[in-house]
Amino acid sequence: MIIKLSPNPTEATIDRVSQWFSQQGVEARQVNLSGQTLFVTSSKWKGDPSELKTLEGVESIVNPGTEYQLCTRKFQEQNTVIDLGDGVVFGRGNTVMMAGPCAVESEDQVMRTAEFLRSKFDIKVFRAGAFKPRTSPYSFQGLADEGLKILDKVRDRFGMKIITEVKDTTHLDAVADVADIIQIGTKAMYNFSLLNFCGQMDKPIVLKRGFMTTIKEFLQGADFILSNGNSKVILCERGIRTFEPQTRFCLDVCAAALVKELSHLPIVLDPSHAMGIAAQVPLVAQSAAALGIDGLLVETHPDPANAKSDKEQALSFEQFSEMVSVLDKICTAVGRTLVA
Amino acid sequence: MIIKLSPNPTEATIDRVSQWFSQQGVEARQVNLSGQTLFVTSSKWKGDPSELKTLEGVESIVNPGTEYQLCTRKFQEQNTVIDLGDGVVFGRGNTVMMAGPCAVESEDQVMRTAEFLRSKFDIKVFRAGAFKPRTSPYSFQGLADEGLKILDKVRDRFGMKIITEVKDTTHLDAVADVADIIQIGTKAMYNFSLLNFCGQMDKPIVLKRGFMTTIKEFLQGADFILSNGNSKVILCERGIRTFEPQTRFCLDVCAAALVKELSHLPIVLDPSHAMGIAAQVPLVAQSAAALGIDGLLVETHPDPANAKSDKEQALSFEQFSEMVSVLDKICTAVGRTLVA
Amino acid sequence: MIIKLSPNPTEATIDRVSQWFSQQGVEARQVNLSGQTLFVTSSKWKGDPSELKTLEGVESIVNPGTEYQLCTRKFQEQNTVIDLGDGVVFGRGNTVMMAGPCAVESEDQVMRTAEFLRSKFDIKVFRAGAFKPRTSPYSFQGLADEGLKILDKVRDRFGMKIITEVKDTTHLDAVADVADIIQIGTKAMYNFSLLNFCGQMDKPIVLKRGFMTTIKEFLQGADFILSNGNSKVILCERGIRTFEPQTRFCLDVCAAALVKELSHLPIVLDPSHAMGIAAQVPLVAQSAAALGIDGLLVETHPDPANAKSDKEQALSFEQFSEMVSVLDKICTAVGRTLVA
């Protein structure tokens, strides 16, 4: 249950609400979000809040009826809009193309990709990972800090926004220094300390759904960030694990369609990781774009055959170019603008 | 392995090849498909076919390298085209809308739906089930033969093609008498006797992927039909079962994208059963159409709230109408024509 | 909801109840089960049955509160006991070993296996399939009627009970002529016509859970058989399909444990199909037996390396022998008797 206080509540008001909960033996978490002061209880609390409503300074009480609360349209009906400037707006009719290689491998590889994306398509958001959460300890783990420096140069030279992944809390500050958008990867979605720290940042966070995560847990993950005060959360569906061995994952378009209704947060899709096979990534990107979404994350590489990670799914520049022209038409067909 | 004989092979040629396999102790199935005479062995046979090539009357040998064989592009590169007339063509750039209620409930319900679909959109294929494979023995099981008679009237009155479902072999002949397209439902996909009998029909067969079925098994199902001589197989992805409880199934767009490459058979998608929630079905239909597919199966009902089966997913006529106008644009965007 | 009539109801009583439902516009199915006369409505019917209770000849009303009804302990608290004689009793503290090859391949192969099982362990139930539901049309499909004749000889020569599989309705009568226990395989579990016909038989039916079937649907499948009047249903958990590629399926011991509480029907487990790798089948059989179950289905073959189907999972006679001695101790540890 969410208790919303009147704007600019006094200390006395906050204490009053806080004490009311203490007296009930109920834990309620104080949340400061988008200039609002809220108290949020566990959804399991089934007590009667009618007395609360009569307390001075309590504006309204919302019971979303679900375990995820702050991210729901029952709490906030209208879309959350996240505007990074230069047309990079999430939540207001744009579909923002975010593209780049899986990993930062070298300055040359990154710069060639960024130049292609910026000069040919005016792509505004560059994606690449400096910290790679690989399942093998013997695989390439990313260039780490050196990789971040290269990403910094991309912004300087091409004026692109940077989205890059944080694996865990050990390097969050370093990533936050460079990233315009911090990405929490699918394998980190249950790292609740990381979610909490990201909630204390003043940066947009792309939260990728875990590949075995229910919609409920995914939206609870968003609530971890929101309840720490950061309203700039972008949800990302990137494929779930199923019984099918011939595709890497399965892009869950049904879940994405439902999340659009359940939550006011922007949602972007990642066809590259879902499909895992470059030849089919453009088709899956088409399928994603037709849902009417806020953005796409697509992997492209100047030389896919020699990519150091996820080479099977990286589009060549030619494949990428063909894909964009079709996506452009699909976005128009569903009343959106492809930012690319 | 597939051994293709020269056109119009003599009995002697057929015997020669047949005997060659007998001598090797290998089972090879004779298949007459689209005017071709073929012998097909298990994919597990790893013998040397070089001697076979030298036999008189053997035209070529194809080893698709997979357990599904006749449905692959390695056997037939170009698309299979199934043309039922009146623009109802699968496999040649059209996206055919097939719509109607889940079940035949009454003549009135069916006729109202058919009239709406035909008069407002010129929908050419009407879908509805007379035999319903319900998971509860206490639920409505369909009108059976009476339902088929009503579907017959739809064709007579509106000139629509009829697609309707066969649950098992007990009523296949009755269904085949009425249906222009026979649908094998998701729960019947492993009914191999049914697949064999459908393979002996001269009607198009829509084969729905089981919701638990790998791409491999799905395509093997198609091979059951093809190897009995019926080349008119249309594949249908209709959602797989995953761990997610908030959606009915999960439309596997990644699998659909891959199947387009693997197989020469037409493919259609069913967003209604995948999503299971009417409000999101149009979005999922958009996502499906953007893949560039041969058709869509969508459920609509004059009074969804009182539908006797699957009422949660049936579109009202208003929802259906809005959806079609968007689908039309998406099909154009991906270079296709929506037949609706 | 289940309406139970007093024993030996008159026609008038049956009509009275039937008419009461007609007047309400509610469908209620008359069921004659184990000498009882019942009416069963859909679980979705939420009407008030209090007037029904006052009708002459109505003994009691049970609302199991679930979509499966006749199979629940809410309808029948005590275990269903199925006694085939010779110690082959399901539901009363025994764990019946049912063993044999996957498929009937030849008389020699079957007889050697039966002799081993009967002479060395006094195994009383022989399993082997004459009709094989293979996913490839080019694989061995079973010896069909010839296979059934061989199974008949096993009974004659060794006095063993025969359990064998029915794929679909086309050969049900032939199977029923030979089988002491009819097995509905995992791929046929949604073949509702088959379930209905099996419900009209006077033979025990082993109903295998579909490999992607929820407990709810599994128990609804049992209700299809029970509602046709056959009370002799034995449930079988045989492994579900998951994301894990290194095992064939995943034996769902948690579901089995829950089903024991939910249903009064006997339950047996099939470790062979679940594991799919012979070396580990004995461990999984141990795990199954420790649940305290009514039986086990295990595949063994005189020459696994040359088995015509499922050779990876067939135990050699040596492996089988070692397994049985451990299973015997485990059954004792959980207060049961291994019938082997």
Add this chain to the structure above:
Amino acid sequence: MIIKLSPNPTEATIDRVSQWFSQQGVEARQVNLSGQTLFVTSSKWKGDPSELKTLEGVESIVNPGTEYQLCTRKFQEQNTVIDLGDGVVFGRGNTVMMAGPCAVESEDQVMRTAEFLRSKFDIKVFRAGAFKPRTSPYSFQGLADEGLKILDKVRDRFGMKIITEVKDTTHLDAVADVADIIQIGTKAMYNFSLLNFCGQMDKPIVLKRGFMTTIKEFLQGADFILSNGNSKVILCERGIRTFEPQTRFCLDVCAAALVKELSHLPIVLDPSHAMGIAAQVPLVAQSAAALGIDGLLVETHPDPANAKSDKEQALSFEQFSEMVSVLDKICTAVGRTLVA
């Protein structure tokens, strides 16, 4: 590929091997494990190591042929044995019962549980979490450092070993100060920084399989720890997520059976989280014990109805007691000793 150097290699030897790889452009990681010096390459390296074998100081080369390497029986055939004293030995025929509540809630709750376990059964390992990875930000997150202090008292007062969970790297040192065994929970299994840090500890690590994790990824997780030098890794299967909604997870006994063959590491099972329903936890524990495993993790609570987390699955002391007496017999049946 694993290159094993002769015992106590000189700096020169290490340099020689290291330079050989540098010259090939291949990354090889130096690993010091159990007094051995190893170099491990990615499993993707397909180069010819024959020249390597001739280098002075190279003892042997092992190619496990899988992406997990150090944990395999191909690298080390015999079981890894982890002996904590007082009979708490993993990997040598014991099945160690590790029991306690889900979370440390209060000193009283913990002490009552520990007293029950120690006095009634001589349970030697106490489990309880001070840091709880809850999916809701509004749920009880654990007592943190205060919880650890309470666990310290359990050891002091009852002489029990402590196993407790680490959520992420932020509190690893605090946990390590108190824990005799550090548990990496299912949601942290992909936290590779955490795995790396745990690999630098001199404490046994229980690595729980992620509920979405393949056997391959699970064993790769173990290799993260091993390759950092910590040989004391205990694997834990605790249930995977499937399509079944009526059980919390599905204990993957097939995977556990296979892992016993693939890896030399001890394996323990957690029936409580897998089943999620207290009434069935003992049955599932029986099923787990019958696999012949090195330990069990079971949740018990003095007052399950009022537990602050996972109350549905906590056994009452009565349920726990009954379970142990059956488990004792099952362990004996499979040739093991229950340490409880």
